[in-house]
Amino acid sequence: MKISIIGYKNHALRLKSILNKLGYDNVVNYNYHTDSLEDSDVYFISSPNETHMEWIDKLIPYDKYIFCEKPPATNLEDIGRLELLLNKKLYFNFNYRFSSLVKSAKHYIDTKELGKLLNINCVSTHGLAFKESFQDNWRFKSDNLFSSIIGNVGIHYMDLVGYLCGNISDINIRTGSVVSDNLPDTATLDIVNDLCDVKVFLSYAAPFRNQITMIFDNGILELLDGKVTLQTPRDIVDKDGRFKPPDYVHLAEFNNSKEYYDDSLKSSIEYFMECVENDESISTEHYNQSITTTKKLLKGVE
Numbered sequence: 461m462k463i464s465i466i467g468y469k470n471h472a473l474r475l476k477s478i479l480n481k482l483g484y485d486n487v488v489n490y491n492y493h494t495d496s497l498e499d500s501d502v503y504f505i506s507s508p509n510e511t512h513m514e515w516i517d518k519l520i521p522y523d524k525y526i527f528c529e530k531p532p533a534t535n536l537e538d539i540g541r542l543e544l545l546l547n548k549k550l551y552f553n554f555n556y557r558f559s560s561l562v563k564s565a566k567h568y569i570d571t572k573e574l575g576k577l578l579n580i581n582c583v584s585t586h587g588l589a590f591k592e593s594f595q596d597n598w599r600f601k602s603d604n605l606f607s608s609i610i611g612n613v614g615i616h617y618m619d620l621v622g623y624l625c626g627n628i629s630d631i632n633i634r635t636g637s638v639v640s641d642n643l644p645d646t647a648t649l650d651i652v653n654d655l656c657d658v659k660v661f662l663s664y665a666a667p668f669r670n671q672i673t674m675i676f677d678n679g680i681l682e683l684l685d686g687k688v689t690l691q692t693p694r695d696i697v698d699k700d701g702r703f704k705p706p707d708y709v710h711l712a713e714f715n716n717s718k719e720y721y722d723d724s725l726k727s728s729i730e731y732f733m734e735c736v737e738n739d740e741s742i743s744t745e746h747y748n749q750s751i752t753t754t755k756k757l758l759k760g761v762e
Contacts, residue, residue, distance in 0.1 A: 462499065464490040467506030468692065475504050478726050482733065497522050502736055505529060506607055509606040513538040516550065525549045525736045527729070530603075530615060531606050531754045539755045548741035552733045552750035554619040558727035559720065560712035564690070565674055569655075574676035574692060577625075581673045582617050585666035589639040596682040596739055609633070609662050610647050611757065617660045619650060619669045619753040620672075625655035628752075631760035638665035670717040679706070686714035 465472045468489055479487045483486060490503070497503075497519060505515045505528040513533045519526050532552045533539050556562060568574045605611040610633060622628050630652040635644035646663040674681040679692030691706040698704045714720040735742055 461486060461501045463487045464495070464500035464501045465506055466490045469506075472504075472506040474722075474725070475506055475729070477679040478722075478729050479733075482726075482730065484733070486695075494641065495506060497524075497563045499704060500524070502733075503527070509611075510534050510604065513541075520545075520547060520550075521547070524734070527551050527553060527732050529553050530619075530750070531611070531666075531757075532750055533754065534604070534606055536755065536758050537749060539758065542751055546744070550711070551735070551742045551746065553691060553725075553732075554623075554750055554753065555614065555721070555724045555726050555728035556616045556620045557623050557690075557724075557746070557749075558731065559683075559724035560683065560688045561672055562620060562624065562724075564688060564711055565681055568676065568679070568681060569624060572662055574679035574681070576677045577656045577674060578662045578677060579656055579673075579675045580621065580625075581671075581675075582620075582658075583669050583671045585661070585663040585670075586619070587665065589645040589664040609644060610649070610666075612664050614647060614649055615753060615757055617649065617662075618757055619749065621651045621653060621658050622753050622756070623749055625653040625658070628653050628756050631756060633760060638663070670720075681719070686717045686720040689711040741757075 461484065463484055463486065465475055465487065472489065476489075477488050488500075490500070503515075503519055505512055505526065507515060509531055512528055512531065516526065516532075524549075526549060528550065530552055532542055542628060546567040569577055606615070618628065618631065626649055632652070633647060635647045636647050637643065639645055645665045647661075649660040649662075650661065651658040664679045668685075670683070670685050672683040678694045679690060682689050682691075688711045688713055690709045692709075693706060696704055696706045713719075714723065732742070735739075
């Protein structure tokens with residue numbers, strides 16, 4: 461099996477490394493000057509966001525399996541075309557769905573073992589904006605939505621909420637900048653849905669923190685810098701009869717957040733390659749959720 465990666469920067473290298481570790485040795489970078497789209501069996505699109513739809517359009521006639529990085533498209537017109545397309549071999553990589561926390565959350569929401577989900581609070585921050593190189597960083601050079609902190613980072617949390625909580629009826633977005641007046645480096649998203657309250661805080665101008673806290677009526681599920689923990693049951697008291705926090709149970713533990721998200725990327729690729737190997741259709745749920753997430757974000761910033 462020959463796999464071609466369209467794209468050549470850091471993320472393309474990560475994809476190639478994971479595929480190699482999964483036992484796929486014939487992985488190459490696609491050269492649009494010399495290669496034909498007939499040459500490979502599987503394609504990974506890791507090119508700039510605004511080119512994703514262009515490559516999808518080129519590849520669809522060849523009936524290949526396609527792994528496309530988020531976002532599926534960068535405008536509502538192309539998202540509308542993808543809604544109608546519903547290609548069974550096209551997969552969009554929103555890998556947070558495959559992370560340890562989300563797998564556990566999905567289980568507890570479906571089984572109701574922790575009761576009702578009441579609140580989700582997400583924090584994703586680091587101090588990139590204070591680096592001298594930040595002004596030349598791709599995250600800060602373009603006013604394209606999907607290069608911004610909302611479109612690059614926030615979209616993952618929107619997808620997480622849509623995947624776990626169902627329909628998102630509204631998104632309230634507030635942005636600001638700590639370091640520069642050019643483009644936002646900080647944002648807050650209130651994501652309105654039918655299941656629970658959700659708030660997301662994002663910043664390139666704060667100390668590092670990667671945290672998702674999910675409060676159920678009978679427990680707390682939390683990701684903190686690569687470690688997933690559970691606290692339950694609710695009614696724990698000390699010797700004087702006062703409420704105290706439940707003990708921690710460690711569900712998954714990685715050395716850091718990068719390892720945690722690398723594991724989710726690996727699981728996402730494994731899911732896709734399993735579909736390829738078995739000649740199976742990509743899940744309609746995954747396909748539709750990817751389109752819905754992107755559409756909601758585009759409409760939310762209109």
